[in-house]
């Protein structure tokens with residue numbers, strides 16, 4: 617078991633430690649929103665974490681983490697769980713969700729599209745798959761879990777402008793925004809080297825936690841937790857949106873990267 621180490625950076629808290637232990641020590645009902653992406657058990661080469669557990673052990677572990685998350689979340693909180701399967705393990709996210717039914721209501725199921733082809737034109741980036749059986753996987757899941765299934769969401773704040781502006785008057789909308797629905801096209805920023813990828817093999821773009829924060833309507837000062845912080849993307853979003861971030865990761869070097877990124881966000885330095 618690793619000893620945890622916590623540090624304050626502005627209003628945020630970065631913790632180097634095992635989230636199963638750290639979460640057990642956190643007060644109940646202290647978190648407004650959780651946005652996280654746990655390891656997917658697909659053999660991703662993290663620096664220290666071994667991403668290849670027997671399936672039942674993996675599911676038991678994540679169920680245990682999610683039980684703690686349910687306890688630390690407020691009753692009107694939101695848990696945005698980003699996860700993906702692979703072509704050879706397509707059921708994994710659904711197996712996990714079946715287990716989580718006893719803890720949460722699946723309030724919204726969002727599909728995060730990383731790359732899409734419309735007609736002959738492709739938008740976004742994808743990891744090419746060389747296979748005679750499978751098509752490329754260009755999407756991941758974002759499961760929006762709540763305790764009651766009845767947490768109001770800010771559809772317009774998280775929404776998009778109308779393409780056809782005549783709809784605004786014709787349909788008596790009060791603002792040039794509509795709900796963007798349950799398919800979110802959020803491409804990765806273009807990166808060419810591992811260094812540019814913050815030395816982490818599995819990050820999500822800052823725009824993803826930002827969209828979750830908007831959809832929940834988390835106000836400045838609200839508490840946002842990422843128990844699998846990695847390179848600190850969720851905390852960067854927290855800083856940009858005036859929220860109080862708490863991030864946990866077992867790996868010292870990822871916490872170091874997160875610290876740098878959160879520091880740069882506090883100093884308004886551009887990442888790109």
Ligand SMILES: C[S@@+](CC[C@H](N)C(=O)[O-])C[C@H]1O[C@@H](n2cnc3c(N)ncnc32)[C@H](O)[C@@H]1O
Pocket residue numbers: 633634635636652653654655656662665816818819820821843844845846847848849850864865866867870
């Ligand atoms: C998919 S990555 C998260 C990436 C993050 N969303 C980002 O944008 O950088 C999962 C992270 O979980 C961390 N991790 C694995 N086991 C952990 C545990 N028991 N407690 C906390 N973090 C853990 C890994 O070190 C890895 O950085």
